[in-house]
Amino acid sequence: MSHLYSPFVTPSSSTNRMMLNVVIALIPGTLAYAWYFGPGVLVNVVFASALALALEAAVLLLRQRPLKPYLGDFSALVTAWLFALSIPMHSPWWLIATGIGFAMIAGKHLYGGLGFNPFNPAMIGFVVVLIAFPKEMTTWFAPAELTGQTLGLADSLRYLFGLGDNAQWDALTSATPLDHYRTSLGMDLTISEIRQSPLFGDFGGVGWEWIANWWFIGGVFLLLTGTIRWHIPVAMIGSLLAIATLFWLIDPDGTASPTFHLFSGGMMLGAFFIATDPVTAATTPRGRLVYGALIGLLVYIIRSWGSFPDGVAFAVLLANMATPLIDYYTQPRVYGELPEEED
Amino acid sequence: MPDGSRSTLPFHLHRFHGGLHLEDHKQESATRPLQTASLPGQLILRLKQHIGEPNEPRVAVGDRVLRGQKIADTPERVAAPLHAPSSGTVVAIEDRPVAHPSGKSDRCIVIEPDGLDEAIAFEPPDLERCSREDLLRLIREAGIVGLGGAVFPTAAKAETAAAHPIQTLIINGAECEPWITCDDLLMRSRPEAVIAGIRHLQRILEPAQTLIGIEDNKPEAIAAMQQALDEAALTDTRLVPIPTVYPSGGEKQLIKILTGHEVKSRHLAFEIGLLCQNVGTCAAISDALDRGQPLTHRIVTVTGTGVREPGNWVVPLGTPFEHLVELAGGFSVERPEPIMGGPMMGFEVRLDAGLVKAGNCLLILNRDHRPEEHECVRCGRCTDVCPAQLLPQQLYWYGRARQFDKAEEYHLFDCIECGCCAAVCPSHLPLVQLYRYAKSEIREQQRKSWKSDRARKRHEFREARIARQKAEEEERRRKKREALAKKKSTPAARPETELDPVQAALERVKARKAAQQVAPKNTDNLTPAQRRQIEEAEARRRKLKQGPDS
Structure with a gap:
């Protein structure tokens, strides 16, 4: 039987x-x-x-x-x-x-x-x-x-x-737009000078920005079909935009704009397709937010101060390493476990 | 509030985490009226149909029994007696297959009904004169247990709860599992009995308010219950339709929905002033207290894709499941899969097992090909639907790796085994099965460690006792030696005549021996002839004693 x-x-x-x-x-x-x-x-x-x-x-x-x-x-x-x-x-x-x-x-x-x-x-x-x-x-x-x-x-x-x-x-x-940015900033060019290059489109690199839009549409499909949850893409994009906006406001002529960061390199593909790989991502609801935010932050750090033009791959792998730790510290409150107890 | 039964105030409902919207499949059985089941050839009554202490038979093989006659009981408090569901003869008291997930056998009383269905004289008690204790005793004597599925003895639950101030009495009419409609049919056909039972519970528990929770996919039951409630004019009692989300009928989930409170892990609802009872239990209480009838029948839903005519029947306990299948028109599929309970929490049963008090539904499905299992990809859907807010996936990993201590750390024992996680798992993993296994392993380990602990303690105690006795003995000897040493070291203080006791004893023995040798008895008044004879004899003896060498 x-x-x-x-x-x-x-x-x-x-x-x-x-x-x-x-x-x-x-x-x-x-x-x-x-x-x-x-x-x-x-x-x-x-x-x-x-x-x-x-x-x-x-x-x-x-x-x-x-x-x-x-x-x-x-x-x-x-x-x-x-x-x-x-x-x-x-x-x-x-x-x-x-x-x-x-x-x-x-x-x-x-x-x-x-x-x-x-x-x-x-x-x-x-x-x-x-x-x-x-x-x-x-x-x-x-x-x-x-x-x-x-x-x-x-x-x-x-x-x-x-x-x-x-x-x-x-x-x-x-050169890719991110590469170009990197070398040009190294030569002390201002953002407006750099953006004169024909490589740049409306908000990212020519061509790249539209591919990024299509990744976004694919990502929406994944969200609608319940294949991925919103936490990781939202946290990842949110944290990248937040830190990029902060530095851009401080020095608008010496740093790339938040939208450029968003629509360049592997960011969009990473946010919806790579970081959301369930096996290697954090799994608790809060953990997914922390995980996504960590990747967004690392992407900006590696792009701005690291030795590689794009940082999505490294950011994802570093966050993968932190996944067990994130999951451990973001366990949800169990039914019946009241937040104000343990006094 | 003068009339609490029909408050127009909006009721604030709370939400529990997760849960599922399932295809409810209620129509199949709920559209037909409640029917009365025919008597089967045999009633197979498991002796223990409740949680708690086991029952002992009160009848013997060959006895004729009447409907309502008590056939098994125990003096223990947490138990419920069993009554004959129809008149007939006890033909066996033996192990039979019972309705249990393991498919095991257990002791059953087998009655062959005579078809007369003769009953004992039911005497409704004089409720006016009954104290709270009397009511509890009557409920226990009627064999009433929680009919929502937990089958905990109702009197014991109410008695424990009655010792606490009960703020809210919650009546569970949610019936959230798909396919099952027995509570729906009960509320539609006998709402006044449910309300009467609630009234008795209110008398015992004196709650500040009573809330009746019914899922909103049962509009007819809601209407019937509301009408009965209005007619009974119960104060501070309110019917609350709740959204249909599985498992809203879980005790902890219903408490959350209706009150917003959460029962702490390993605690019971009455500790926070709440008590839950199922609507079926309430009707059984009314039968016992208003009619004097014990629990001998229950409503059973027989449904599923595998029977021709699904419906609900009032069925005598002990009825074999195969008889229920016949009532529902027989199987309609080639490979039927009989399940007691609903599809989410039920378990496969043997068709020759008898109906028990917990048996709310016999679900017959087609034995489908189960989808292939894959590795867990950690997608976390299980976490999203878990009503206990656990991390089912972590429990799975730790359970699988037999890291049971970690599984416990992740609150394994807060799992209510509702099956939501397994139902959404894209890898089709048998999650609930694994949790049950892990729980039983942990319980077994605890039992073993308790046993070995006890054995170790016993051994240690014995060792300690022996050591103590040794030490005492040693101490006694040491004292004695000291005393002797003292005596020897101070001889001047003692008179010369006082000898060592050993030596004195030796002296005494010597003296006695000497006396024996020297003084023969009865020799005082002897004739000279006798004296001579004695002397001769003595001389011979001496000669013999001294031997040839002297």
Whole structure:
């Protein structure tokens, strides 16, 4: 006789469905990315995903786990997709392989697989390649709006396998807006001078700001479907805006505006898709607020005073480290435990 | 307030944390009128149908019993006797499968009804003359227990509570579990009995106010109860429709909704001046006090996707569940899954087990394929819905890792096992099952450590006793030695004649021996011939004694 236990109700959701929702929510932003910067990003996503699924299957075989339930949970797809969106397009295949390898093996399965990893696997992979391959990781392409052309699918594939044309390459690359800010501020230029650069749009970088808007829309979809809760994105964006506004009010010509911070780099993607990874985030209601706020704060600190132009990945990993501590100190009040007792 | 029963003042409701809006599935059974169940071939009555001390049979195999006759009882206070639900013959007193999550067997009295349904003469007590103690005794004698599912003996609960000032008496008509409609049908068909029972409880407890909480998905029950309440004109009694959110019928949750108070962990409601009783219990109290009838029947909902004609029946206790399935038109699915209670907190039962006082519902579902379990992804949905405001996910991790002390630290024992966490878990983990397991493991550990503690204490006590006796003995000897040493060191102070006692004893023995040897008895008045004979004999003896070498 099968072992039966309450509750005898059909579950309303599944982890597979949650992960699938994340994948769906990533589609509009990814398409916008391809629209502004060419299909290179799609090549990244497809190659990284295929690699991640293959690695997941290989590790599962080594660990003697059933393939179907684990491969079918879409978590490898989400990790690969987020990693592919974080790195520069037209990255060489070995860079993607290194990152995905670290993400899937060191970041996920060495800890016991989905549910047991303390760090966001995609960010582990990203940080490894960021530190190991600084040249490749700082070679970004300019949006089509500025250069008038993007690389097509065939060219993208050529670059992926290191067969691209170097002359064409140099013509198309440029600094990211965050990078530009950083170098220009280093040269004592004022904000108004810096913003003369064609890289900047209405509130963020050209192209980037609109991709950020699409991440936001994907994030709203995740909120509406109950896939994520509001606490982390709101706290993360709120704390970044708060500290950015503070410094901007003090020195409006020497610091970037709060909206620029919000719409640049990995902030929007991070707030809705990366920091909200349930496995590695704080889980208590108050803890999620603390966790989100900590990431927002760290992003600003790393961007302003750290040695990297963007800080979302490092901020997320640092906050991951603090998660058990945050959860411990933010336990909710249990029914019957009155706040005024213990006198 | 002169007329408390129909106050138009808005009532301020409170909210409890979390909970779920579930498909309530009440229509299936609530749309049919209350029916009376036919008698089954056998009534299988578990001896213990309550929380507390076990009952002993008061009948023997072969006895004829009448409806209402007491068939099992115990002198203990926290218990409730059992009465025969119909007339017939006791055919067995033996272990039978009972309605229990473990599917275990327990002692049951089996009655074969004779179909006459003859009853003992029920004598309603003279309530005017009854003291509070009399009322409590009558409630106990009627075998009444909490019919909301907890089956705690009502008299014991009320008696303990009556020792405290009760501010608010709460009547629980929430019936928040999906599918179950037995309280709904009771309130619709016998609202006056519920109100009469409330009146008796008010007499015992003297609460300042009484609140009747009914979920607002039962408009007919609310209307019927309000009408009965108006007719009875009870003072300071108010019917409060509450929002339909599972588990609003949990005692702690209903207290929160109606009063805003929270009962502290491991404390009871009466400690903060509150007492909860279920509507079914109130009706049973009225039956006992107004009609003199003990608890022998209860209303049972037989429903689910797996029976043809769901409905509610007044069923004699002990009726096998398979008989209830027949009443509801039989199974309508291939693989029926019989559950006693609701889908959230019920458990699978064997169909040959008999109905108990706790059995509010027999739910028949189709044995569906259970969705696959995944690893916990820490999404925290369980935390959002937990009405006890716990962190179910942390409890899961600690329970799984057998770190029971940590699980206790995270308030495992405040879990009411409502099943909300498991119902929303996207990884489909058997959370409640794990908490039950962890609780039982902890209780077992506590029992063991209590036992070993006791054994250790006993051992230590014994060791201490032996050590003490040794020490005492030692002390006695030491004193004696000291005394002797004193004697020896001061011989001048004592007369020479006084000898060492050992030596004196030896002297005495010597003297006695010598006397024995020297002085034969009865030799004073002897003839010369006799004397001679004796001397000869003595000479022979001496010769023998001295042996050949002398």
